[in-house]
């Protein structure tokens with residue numbers, strides 16, 4: 001069975017952020033991911049992880065902005081990364097360097113670079129060239145720090161105009177850059193909304209070795225993975241059959257209480273998550 005990480009941006013929101021770590025550990029998780037660490041000093045987060053006995057497996061580079069306040073403002077204004085944005089290269093690079101500093105302090109092996117929303121009227125080729133240039137730079141900077149960088153296709157219903165929406169688009173960029181530490185973050189929720197055929201997409205892409213992280217949620221409401229149009233018991237079997245050894249991030253909004261909603265996990269025939 002896969003190894004599951006709690007996503008502390010969407011789960012345990014009943015509690016203040018720093019208390020979510022202990023709550024996840026109390027429910028048996030040994031790993032966490034979340035969107036952004038920048039509102040807290042890295043030492044505070046490292047201590048919180050250590051006290052809860054958790055490992056950090058993923059977080060995002062800044063969505064835009066160059067201070068914690070500006071990053072929050074950028075997110076609230078709808079910025080969803082700068083990877084594909086011409087003219088934002090310096091903001092992109094500063095954000096990656098900031099993320100790598102946190103990754104080292106938190107011993108986190110991978111970071112997600114959000115690709116951004118397409119500016120109206122911008123030619124896709126220009127955005128793709130910008131993304132490629134930025135990815136080459138980021139993969140090298142991250143390799144020097146021993147960290148993987150990920151890009152993720154995200155559905156355009158949740159993020160209208162998002163640059164990367166299909167698995168094929170993300171894998172195309174990863175193949176062009178051809179850096180061993182650049183991979184795709186495959187969120188099965190987004191995959192089902194945009195293109196469907198999820199089991200076959202797993203069978204197509206996992207054997208390439210280009211998928212570095214998986215995330216899950218029920219479709220269409222992004223609740224627990226035991227509700228909605230995807231059959232996750234079946235998909236977890238597909239992951240096992242394909243020998244997927246990475247983490248599966250639980251990036252969903254609990255319907256009515258995070259711990260109360262973990263029945264789907266408790267019913268799985270294995271320890272809750274493995275180191």
Ligand SMILES: O=C(O)C(=O)CO
Pocket residue numbers: 035060112114152154187190251
């Ligand atoms: O919205 C998502 O799926 C993300 O992973 C954002 O980082």
